[in-house]
Amino acid sequence: MEISAEALKKKLDGLPQKPGVYIMKDKSERIIYVGKAVRLRNRVRSYFKTAGHQHPKTEVLVSRIYDFDYIVTSTEVEALLLENNLIKEHKPKYNILLKDDKTYPYIKVSVDEPFPKFTVTRKREQDKARYYGPFAQASAMREVMRLIKHMFPLRQCEGEIKPGSAKRPCLNYQLGRCLAPCAGYVSQEDYRAIADQAMMLLEGRVDRLLKELGAQMRKASEDMLFEKAAILRDRIRSVELVGALQKIVMAPGDDADALGIARNLADTCVAVITVRDGRVIGKAHFFLEGAADATDGEALSAFVKQYYISSTMVPPVISLPAEPDDVSELEAGLSSSRGGKVRVTVPKRGIKRDIVGMAAENAEEMLRLRLAEEERSRARTEGAVQALADALSLPSPPYRIECFDISNIQGTDTVASMVVFEGGVPAKKEYRRFRIRTVEGADDFASMAEAVGRRFRKAAEDDPKFLKLPGLLLIDGGKGQLNAAVDAMRAHGYDLPAAGLAKQEEEIFLPARPDPIRLPKDSFALHLLQRVRDEAHRFAITYHKSIRGKKGIKSELTGLPGIGKARLAALMKEFGSLDELAKADRDSIRKVKGMDARSAGAVWSYLNEGKGGDV
Structure with missing residues (x-):
């Protein structure tokens, strides 16, 4: 609930002139900013002064503040420690955050x-x-x-x-x-x-x-x-x-950390060079969130607090490329954590300045590598979607790809999986799975037709879980599986682009094309299809194993030639579950009391051969 102007004024007037931490909340009572103050009244009141005199980011923050709270501390150091803990716990939207620090x-x-x-x-x-x-x-x-x-x-x-x-x-x-x-x-x-x-x-x-x-x-x-x-x-x-x-790089006995910062339009990176006993013993880099509008000093202050305040490895000297506004508070908090004096400096010359420059170069390099990785990622995802549209002559890039796969063992417990990729990446909340109900035995074509048919029947019935339609329907299989899937889709009034990917030669089949398409092995479009197909296969196998795991060894192997009650009992006693039996090799099964080479081979073959969905 938004605090009224009168209640806000009363609350501001009641703030103490003591050190502490203030907590800003939005209309949903979510914490959106945490800060510390030497004097709570002065610091918190400054947020509500006349607009136009604040940093744009602060103006946006203030426009979203519906209420605030505060915690009084005994000292500035306690306020610094508490601020750091609350930021790590709540990850407020408008604080600068050390990415994935936990x-x-x-x-x-x-x-x-x-x-x-x-x-x-x-x-x-x-x-x-x-x-x-x-x-x-x-x-x-x-x-x-x-x-x-x-x-x-x-x-x-x-x-x-x-x-x-x-x-x-x-x-x-x-x-x-x-x-x-x-x-x-x-x-x-x-x-x-x-x-x-x-x-x-x-x-x-x-x-x-x-x-x-x-x-x-x-x-x-x-x-x-x-x-x-x-x-x-x-x-x-x-x-x-x-x-x-x-x-x-320094005299023996010298311990220090040197920080460098590098930025581009999207990211802020801080690199840390660690010097112990005069030697550079390591370097690390970290990315910050929410630092786009912050000065270098503000970003470094946020990093130092989150990286060092709770650490047991605080050096006596931390060299920075820019001076934060709260240096004295940082030094007090760091000294408390270390149990000894800590200086936060901005060296202007000499070896310490050179090490800060080395840290800055490392931060720049990490930004460059991150940008290159993002470009490669886009090529593998968004770029691959466009490449796939070009390779298959699709009417538009298939932002949503749905892939179906079938899994069974010798025609039993047949299941189907439907996985979804959006923009070239998995959309796992959209995954669906089906138990095949109408097909007897190992019939991949009929099983595929049932699964795809059920999916589009549900779409025709306005089932909210199936309303989104794919830009490409991908089938794990060759021409036969593809035709069965397309016929089932069209039977419910849909005619969407479809393709089949056969595993052996990685050939791509299209409904109206008699011969398959073969893309270069380094094609991003092919790699995307393979990732989608492999994920569908994994999801189907996982579902099938979960169903098998619910069935005991007895129910699964009853009727298998050469496996009677005594041998079933011996297998159950030795392995305990069907999953554990399926992991065993032929020799381990043969060593079970009452088993011989022939019966062990029959059990192993039954559990490990004839899995549907592999084309």
Whole structure:
């Protein structure tokens, strides 16, 4: 409900001159903007001043505000933290948002456990664990985890470790990949020391790590523990290789992040260059939503809050290409998160300025790659639709394509699928499926005619689920399936463009053309038809498996030659379900009590051969 002018004035007058967070809502009570303020009264009242003195984006926001709420905090830092949490939770339309920030993976180290474990997670819990990340590219995170597992023999098992609880260690111990704390083969102190070294690697402390490993290797040699010394030597070599890949750009011991920003009409990208112990140890990039009308300083402020405020890996220096208006508030919030002083700077010269420039170049490159990928995507979708219209001489580009496929096993439980692509991409809410009711046995032509006929009968009856008509009716099959589908469609008064795609040679059949069309293998039009056809096949198979899964082994195999009650009972006892039996190979089935090679072959062939819909 919209707040009246009188009630609004009263509410504005009642705002306190204290720090806090304000929450703007639209007429549906949805949160459309969250902001922080040093003095709530001054900041919130500024939104309702005379129009024409505000940024156009702010004017649009104000025109949609029907009510507001606020939360008083004790300090500006609390306001900053609360603002960040509310933005992440509600994703308000008019805030600048870090795209998909909750999906980026972290490496989690359970430092609160006696024997810490390194795992991957996409959710940061409010626990005592230590989190490294987020990693913008999952591939980079996987490579880091691979290095840790290769260099450090840390446990990979689940659950809590109780030393000596295992009678014997697992295979990882035999392979030298774990110290077997479960079997009591390593003390908590020694295990923790190795875990600390792995965390040094994650933090980019290569020089410190090499110094520590070198001291351990020399001591092991002096104590004539030559096997241990050799292991440490190999670990040192691995770390040195990692260090060689890290560019030295600052003095040893220096930690900093440098941010660069790049923009075009559609996107804003922020790149982060991570420097630890004077070395560039990584880079990442992120895209922002809702930043088109924001200044560079505003966009960077929003990014820094959402990326760093809740992080456990805040560096002491963050270098930016433009200065946000709220630098002092950012520094206070970041210092609180880090537990130490953090400076937000805009370097004008020197190496830090160069690193900011490097970050900007990376952001520009990511924008270029994103634009190129969008162009390729358009070629595969919208461009492919146009190419398909040209290749098949259709009256217009087929924005909506419907594809039908049939699936059965030796004529039983026959089903049909109808998948829909719109604009070259799947429209999964439009998918439909049919159980074939009138056809006995494996008759793909009759089954196709029934499914297509039911679809267009429902359209003729104004069924809302079937009112949208396709620009192209695609059939998974050759000339026979296509003719059956076209006849069924025309029987209900429709005459729409149709085509069949035969899988073996990827030939395209048209109703009025005797010979098939063969498109080049690199044709976007052909690739589109293949994606639609393959999706219809997948959907049909999935539906068919779900129906089969509802039937027990007994009902499915009763009557199969050589399979009597005793063998049915043995198969049910061994596999439990039809799906599990269908996954088994011939040899596994033959080993079941009472089965022989012939009966096992009959069961396997029945479950794995003769699937309808494959042309």
